[in-house]
Amino acid sequence: MLKRSAGAVIAISVLFATLGSVVLAQQQRVVTVKELFATNHQLEVEAGTEVVWADPHFERVWFPRGGPSVKPTDAGLVTRLDTPGRYQGAFTVIGGHSARDVYSMTIVVKGAPR
Numbered sequence: 001m002l003k004r005s006a007g008a009v010i011a012i013s014v015l016f017a018t019l020g021s022v023v024l025a026q027q028q029r030v031v032t033v034k035e036l037f038a039t040n041h042q043l044e045v046e047a048g049t050e051v052v053w054a055d056p057h058f059e060r061v062w063f064p065r066g067g068p069s070v071k072p073t074d075a076g077l078v079t080r081l082d083t084p085g086r087y088q089g090a091f092t093v094i095g096g097h098s099a100r101d102v103y104s105m106t107i108v109v110k111g112a113p114r
Contacts, residue, residue: 030076033057033093041103047084047111053077053091063089081109 027048032055036043045051053061054076061070061077067087068079081087087107 028052030054041105044108045081047082047109049081051079051081057093057095059092059094061091063087084109084111
């Protein structure tokens with residue numbers, strides 16, 4: 001009986017670990033420069049999403065004061081979008097584009113506040 005209980009605990013632990021990974025994966029969106037240009041500089045995400053500007057061609061990504069913050073990480077620049085709304089931001093790219101080109105972008109965050 002003890003073996004069976006231990007097996008059930010391990011199975012439940014694996015299930016929760018797997019479900020946790022799925023939930024975390026759904027809350028992260030990796031964005032490339034190519035994708036952002038293809039969507040006319042517009043993104044739509046759910047509240048609670050972490051956007052990773054992972055393309056090495058992103059030189060800078062920013063939002064006006066009071067907007068979401070952008071932080072550098074090993075994975076790229078990261079923005080956490082917890083509050084629903086419409087956010088205007090900007091980005092610059094390197095490689096094939098003039099360093100002086102600043103592109104505007106719009107991110108729509110849908111869903112309930114987290």
